[in-house]
Amino acid sequence: MELLIRIKMNENLFLRDPESTELGRKIVRQSILLIQEMGFEDFTFKKLAVAIHTTEAGIYRYFENKHRLLVYLVTWYWNLLEYQVLFQINNLTDSELRIRKVIELLSREMEESLSGNDIDYKALYQIVIAESNKVYLTKDVEANNKAQLFKPYKDLCARIADLFTEFNPGYPFPRSLASTLLEMAHFQYFFMNHLPSLTDFGKEKDTTKLHEFLEVLVFSNIRNGK
Amino acid sequence: MELLIRIKMNENLFLRDPESTELGRKIVRQSILLIQEMGFEDFTFKKLAVAIHTTEAGIYRYFENKHRLLVYLVTWYWNLLEYQVLFQINNLTDSELRIRKVIELLSREMEESLSGNDIDYKALYQIVIAESNKVYLTKDVEANNKAQLFKPYKDLCARIADLFTEFNPGYPFPRSLASTLLEMAHFQYFFMNHLPSLTDFGKEKDTTKLHEFLEVLVFSNIRNGK
DNA sequence: TTAAAATGATAGTATCACTATCATAAAAAA
DNA sequence: TTTTTTATGATAGTGATACTATCATTTTAA
Numbered sequence A, B: 001m002e003l004l005i006r007i008k009m010n011e012n013l014f015l016r017d018p019e020s021t022e023l024g025r026k027i028v029r030q031s032i033l034l035i036q037e038m039g040f041e042d043f044t045f046k047k048l049a050v051a052i053h054t055t056e057a058g059i060y061r062y063f064e065n066k067h068r069l070l071v072y073l074v075t076w077y078w079n080l081l082e083y084q085v086l087f088q089i090n091n092l093t094d095s096e097l098r099i100r101k102v103i104e105l106l107s108r109e110m111e112e113s114l115s116g117n118d119i120d121y122k123a124l125y126q127i128v129i130a131e132s133n134k135v136y137l138t139k140d141v142e143a144n145n146k147a148q149l150f151k152p153y154k155d156l157c158a159r160i161a162d163l164f165t166e167f168n169p170g171y172p173f174p175r176s177l178a179s180t181l182l183e184m185a186h187f188q189y190f191f192m193n194h195l196p197s198l199t200d201f202g203k204e205k206d207t208t209k210l211h212e213f214l215e216v217l218v219f220s221n222i223r224n225g226k
Numbered sequence C: 001t002t003a004a005a006a007t008g009a010t011a012g013t014a015t016c017a018c019t020a021t022c023a024t025a026a027a028a029a030a
Numbered sequence D: 001t002t003t004t005t006t007a008t009g010a011t012a013g014t015g016a017t018a019c020t021a022t023c024a025t026t027t028t029a030a
Helices: A022-038 A045-051 A058-059 A066-089 A095-108 A121-135 A141-146 A150-169 A173-195 A208-223 B024-038 B045-051 B057-058 B064-087 B095-106 B119-134 B141-146 B151-167 B174-195 B207-224
Strands: none
Touching: A022 A045, A022 A173, A058 A173, A058 B064, A066 A095, A066 A121, A066 A150, A066 B064, A095 A150, A095 A173, A095 A208, A121 A173, A121 B141, A121 B151, A141 B174, A150 A173, A150 A208, A150 B057, A173 A208, A173 B174, A208 B057, A208 B174, A208 B207, B024 B045, B024 B064, B045 B057, B057 B207, B064 B095, B064 B119, B095 B174, B095 B207, B119 B174, B151 B207, B174 B207
């Protein structure tokens, strides 16, 4: 079975829907590769334009600027992840197992299988790890927040928080713990690979220990006072 | 008693020591105000130059580029914070109290008193919260890490990790928990103010609950399996 | 007092982030 | 099928950014 997941994106993210045309899809596909390769600050619309044989103006018809494009990419990822969480958790009744499943989904790349569009998920995952914070760490957070740009992230966070509450209704900080889990899944991965002394995982590019850390982090908290 | 703390900064951070001249000190002082006010991406050397009545070239004699200047500022903060931790903890024997003290230091602005140089600590604290991650979330982390630019951050992290180990030698992830604490002290503060639904603190600009969250976060973990 | 170091003033270059215009090609509506 | 709309390509241009270079002048230190 091939199933195509179509995620409805917030219209404030683009000027023209990139999923609606071939050029738009190329912009998205190629920008993922370029941003991952050269980092967000070195990435420019000019370079992207050259890579897909169009012009800067062509790209500006789809995205207002490169920051919006980044938000688009990251948001798309959060949306897909929430979908995955929902789907994978659906058949689990035990709330501990549900939480374990979420942690697992968070700490590894997505399966290629659910593509259809040929997006490089591994590259996108790397972008989320290294660049996703830049999406909201700006002076116009509030404005962007009002424009609902961060809704997918907040929804995912809320969903995870609900799992914590389901596990232990008495735990007082489900949302903060959820955002901590989301951020740390990525930060610790980044640290492991680039600043290993900030972690206890050595430089084994193995996520087992990271995974274990996250589980201990979460369960120590929500078991507390149960 | 007026005591002046002089922090020895890594020489890779600047081209000419900004503490050695009046212009250098002006660059540091004013850049803190400007970055805080307009955000790092909108901040430019040109604007800074105008503000302190010098020229771009003048600033480039001190700092290679604005990223290095940001690293300088953030690093300076980490250095000072480690000093504060050391100083404040010195007279405490109980390791639980020591950890509590650290959390307290992390989750509020520094006291103006220890200035001497008239640096705006509140502004600097805001910069650390909103911009400090940008210091290492770049493609040249590894190079910058080799140049020891992140040493103060890593040292602080190691010191906090040691406190955790002192409290419970059996806890397996002291460093990761320390980096989690450091990052989350700032992230949760940022979320509370700008994306409150990611936290459980409402939009009360009150750090009490945040503080409590961090304590629960840490102690749930290191008490675990003691 | 002289030499060295720091600053100011000015200019210049390549790239970036964007906007505008107009002709053409492709797709959708008539 | 023809007409009309919509998307693309090609080119140009503007102002800002991120630098580097030069040289005269002022300040500081030997």
